[in-house]
Amino acid sequence: MKAKTAVRGSRTGRPIMRLLDALGKRWALRILWELKDERLTFRELRERCDAVSPTSLNARLKELRDLDLLDHDESGFGHTKWGKQLGEQLMALSEWSKKWDARS
Amino acid sequence: MKAKTAVRGSRTGRPIMRLLDALGKRWALRILWELKDERLTFRELRERCDAVSPTSLNARLKELRDLDLLDHDESGFGHTKWGKQLGEQLMALSEWSKKWDARS
DNA sequence: TAAGGGTGCTACTGTTTTTGTAGCACAAGC
DNA sequence: GCTTGTGCTACAAAAACAGTAGCACCCTTA
Numbered sequence: 001m002k003a004k005t006a007v008r009g010s011r012t013g014r015p016i017m018r019l020l021d022a023l024g025k026r027w028a029l030r031i032l033w034e035l036k037d038e039r040l041t042f043r044e045l046r047e048r049c050d051a052v053s054p055t056s057l058n059a060r061l062k063e064l065r066d067l068d069l070l071d072h073d074e075s076g077f078g079h080t081k082w083g084k085q086l087g088e089q090l091m092a093l094s095e096w097s098k099k100w101d102a103r104s
Numbered sequence: 105m106k107a108k109t110a111v112r113g114s115r116t117g118r119p120i121m122r123l124l125d126a127l128g129k130r131w132a133l134r135i136l137w138e139l140k141d142e143r144l145t146f147r148e149l150r151e152r153c154d155a156v157s158p159t160s161l162n163a164r165l166k167e168l169r170d171l172d173l174l175d176h177d178e179s180g181f182g183h184t185k186w187g188k189q190l191g192e193q194l195m196a197l198s199e200w201s202k203k204w205d206a207r208s
Numbered sequence: 209t210a211a212g213g214g215t216g217c218t219a220c221t222g223t224t225t226t227t228g229t230a231g232c233a234c235a236a237g238c
Numbered sequence: 239g240c241t242t243g244t245g246c247t248a249c250a251a252a253a254a255c256a257g258t259a260g261c262a263c264c265c266t267t268a
Binding site for chain 1: 119120121122123124125127128129130131132133134137172186189190193194196197198200201202204205207
């Protein structure tokens with residue numbers, strides 16, 4: 001586990017702030033989403049994320065790995081146990097989004 | 105309710121993609137979080153969000169209002185019924201983040 | 209043994225987004 | 239009139255991101 005470094009914005013250091021800050025960066029939520037049921041290589045992940053630039057993808061992957069949400073092995077990138085738990089919350093969000101989308 | 109316009113990135117138009125895209129912009133999650141239990145004026149909200157620039161705050165507020173997540177009246181900005189539901193999911197996220205933060 | 213294919217990833221330039229500061233227009237209260 | 243508070247805009251600088259190319263590495267197959 002890496003150090004818990006300063007949070008962009010808030011200095012309270014509250015976990016939720018660190019999390020909202022990390023997830024609020026572009027592609028972070030999307031990356032976590034795309035890896036929710038399978039591990040993917042860098043290039044596969046890139047394609048899933050609308051051909052996000054490798055610059056951004058690499059930056060986000062580094063950050064998410066530092067937060068113990070993702071890891072990387074010979075089969076590619078995937079969720080850690082923490083990432084899996086977070087992925088479940090995203091699933092709930094997805095379910096909710098359907099109702100939200102169907103609003104009149 | 106406003107039109108469901110194109111999503112930055114993905115063109116599938118799936119609700120979760122529209123949502124992840126909106127919430128992935130800077131300060132979006134934080135704004136929803138800060139309004140979870142009370143309505144705030146523009147300036148109050150700005151202070152809560154670490155003095156975010158008014159330019160960004162205004163842009164994010166417009167987007168979140170277009171998504172029916174926030175509204176605005178004489179008492180300031182606050183959650184719509186949809187925003188409240190999303191706020192509950194953020195509360196769950198906050199609870200989870202405490203366990204995540206306490207990882208060894 | 210070299211040629212190809214796949215991996216993660218970096219370099220570079222240009223565009224987009226965000227920031228930071230100042231201040232405007234409007235309304236209510238005095 | 240003047241102040242106070244509201245939401246919000248203008249503008250220039252800084253940071254983040256995009257898009258393209260391509261590198262270094264490790265395999266496999268010829």
